[in-house]
Amino acid sequence: MKMSDSRRVNREKETVLKMITLYCYDHHTVGDSPLCEDCQSLAEYAFQRIERCPYGIQKPTCAKCPIHCYRADEREAIRKVMRYSGPRMILRHPRLAILHLVDSLRKLPTR
Ligand SMILES: [Zn+2]
Incomplete structure (x- = not known):
């Protein structure tokens, strides 16, 4: 994996985690924990999907992906x-x- 690949992957994870945290904070979270149990496992699941994405670095954002993994x-x-x-x-x-947003404008690699 090239440096830029893992940077992209890390950024996707950071983005998805921030989105889940924001949602959880406004909907479920109680006390000091940043994420409730459900959102914690959703975040872990999302990380896994990002790591295993067959499109890797060239992928568009998940909303546009034809695979729906x-x-x-x-x-x-x-x-x-x-x-x-x-x-x-x-x-x-x-x-x-x-x-x-920039990533979402990427085109899928043709193969
Ligand atoms: Zn939650």
Whole structure:
């Protein structure tokens, strides 16, 4: 794996974690823990999917991916998170939000 590949992967993970954290903070979280149990396992699941993505560095963002590698339950859960946190990311984490937007404009590699 090239340096830039792992940077891209790390950024995707950071973005998805921020989105889940934002959602959880406004919907479930109690006390000091940043994520409730459900969101913690959703985040772990999302990390796994990102690491195993067959498109790797060239992938567009998951919303545009033709593969849909998420299981039905997780897909529904992450979709809710994205719908809520997506627009809010621009305000709270503009750098990540803009990079995510740039990534979403990538074309899928033709093979
Ligand atoms: Zn939660």
